[in-house]
Amino acid sequence: MREIDRVAVEEFGVSLLQMMENAGRNLARHVRESGPEPVVVLAGNGGNGGGGLCAARHLANRELDVSVVLDRSPDGLDGAARTQYETLATMGVRVDTGVDALVDREAETVVDALVGYGLDGPLRGIAGELVTEVDGLDTTVVSLDVPSGMVATTGERPGPSVDPDRVLTLALPKTGLSEIDCDLSLGDIAIPAGVYHSLDIPYSNPFEDEYRVDLTRMSET
Numbered sequence: 001m002r003e004i005d006r007v008a009v010e011e012f013g014v015s016l017l018q019m020m021e022n023a024g025r026n027l028a029r030h031v032r033e034s035g036p037e038p039v040v041v042l043a044g045n046g047g048n049g050g051g052g053l054c055a056a057r058h059l060a061n062r063e064l065d066v067s068v069v070l071d072r073s074p075d076g077l078d079g080a081a082r083t084q085y086e087t088l089a090t091m092g093v094r095v096d097t098g099v100d101a102l103v104d105r106e107a108e109t110v111v112d113a114l115v116g117y118g119l120d121g122p123l124r125g126i127a128g129e130l131v132t133e134v135d136g137l138d139t140t141v142v143s144l145d146v147p148s149g150m151v152a153t154t155g156e157r158p159g160p161s162v163d164p165d166r167v168l169t170l171a172l173p174k175t176g177l178s179e180i181d182c183d184l185s186l187g188d189i190a191i192p193a194g195v196y197h198s199l200d201i202p203y204s205n206p207f208e209d210e211y212r213v214d215l216t217r218m219s220e221t
């Protein structure tokens with residue numbers, strides 16, 4: 001996926017924020033279809049967090065009871081995640097940091113946008129604490145791309161990791177999800193098919209007229 005991202009950006013001129021907007025809008029719709037309110041989005045500082053923060057904007061725009069809990073203070077954010085955060089802050093969406101904020105919110109749905117395929121070692125710090133807290137909550141959990149704490153390529157869980165009810169993975173299904181036992185959907189983030197072809201990846205667009213396909217049924221057939 002890193003190589004696909006690189007080619008999409010460098011050779012096809014697709015920006016990270018464009019791909020992230022597709023991810024976030026897909027995620028917001030996915031959450032609306034399943035998640036009762038209040039919705040709490042857990043967000044980290046990478047592309048995964050940026051997708052979750054973007055979804056929070058779409059949910060807030062539809063007057064849903066949505067708030068955000070970060071795994072660091074806002075001034076620790078940078079790049080696309082920071083950009084997404086600034087918009088939410090301007091909108092007046094509630095953003096806090098740490099486990100106490102999560103506990104206070106009494107979430108009915110938790111959106112897991114802490115870490116995606118950028119996991120580096122066992123989940124540590126506040127992200128690890130948030131994931132451990134989520135596992136003790138009786139909430140619907142929707143993970144973006146891969147459950148935080150899971151190695152996207154192998155499915156290994158080297159430390160604390162999220163046990164989601166649903167996963168919305170992006171662009172291509174991550175190999176580490178092949179054995180996952182939950183609803184699995186694939187979200188379109190509009191990567192040009194030519195990107196896959198230029199990397200000799202056999203690809204035919206799976207989305208037809210939709211922007212999301214349910215992979216669970218495919219794996220059951």
Ligand SMILES: NC(=O)C1=CN([C@@H]2O[C@H](COP(=O)(O)OP(=O)(O)OC[C@H]3O[C@@H](n4cnc5c(N)ncnc54)[C@H](O)[C@@H]3O)[C@@H](O)[C@H]2O)[C@H](O)CC1
Nearest residue numbers: 019044045046047048116117118119120121122123124145
């Ligand atoms: N083409 C695509 O598939 C796109 C995917 N998108 C999303 O972007 C992420 C990958 O983004 P990246 O910035 O490379 O990394 P992550 O956000 O997954 O992770 C960085 C994030 O995680 C924290 N972190 C990493 N390891 C640990 C650890 N061991 N303990 C605690 N915290 C950890 C780090 O601090 C950062 O906060 C992909 O999964 C998709 O969700 C793009 O949005 C669009 C294109």
Ligand SMILES: [K+]
Nearest residue numbers: 112115146148
């Ligand atoms: K995640």
